[in-house]
Amino acid sequence: MKHLIAKSGDIAEGGRIVRDVAATTVGVFRVAGQLYAYENTCPHQGGPVCQGLLIPRVEEKLNAARGAEGFRFDETDPRLVCPWHGFEFSLTTGCHPGSAEIRLTAFEVTEEGGMVYVGV
Ligand code: FES
Structure with a gap:
């Protein structure tokens, strides 16, 4: 079932909201203009995963001999x-x-007419 969760302006680029929807809690994130929605329940032991730290993906830089040359951060x-x-x-x-x-x-997430909806 589709539920209104926020106004589009509530979720800035790189931002998130976490709200109760129906009988669960949902986190909605905006990355590179795309919205993603997840249940706020970690598959490990049920922690509030959507309220966790957001960090870039960390990659180790390797030289031709496969030696480590530090790290780089992938913001995408x-x-x-x-x-x-x-x-x-x-x-x-x-x-x-x-x-x-x-x-x-x-969860399915859609944006229509300045509003964000999730299918829960
Ligand atoms: S509950 Fe253990 S890592 Fe999330």
Whole structure:
């Protein structure tokens, strides 16, 4: 069922909202103009994952000999870090980087007429 969750202006680029919808709590995020909605329940032990830290994806830079040369940050695939035990999830896929089977519960999210709706 489709529920109004926010006005478009409530979710700035790189921002989020976390609100109760129906019988659950949903986090809606805007990344590169695209909206993503996830249940605010971590698949590890049920922590409030949508309220966690948002960080860029960290990649290790390797030289031709595969030696480490520091790190770089990829802003196009932000990571959401659960505040309870630090499990990390891609905001664009909802998946844990180590296992696609460990994933957030995603909801359909649409934006129409300056309003944001989620299907819960
Ligand atoms: S409950 Fe989220 S990492 Fe444990």
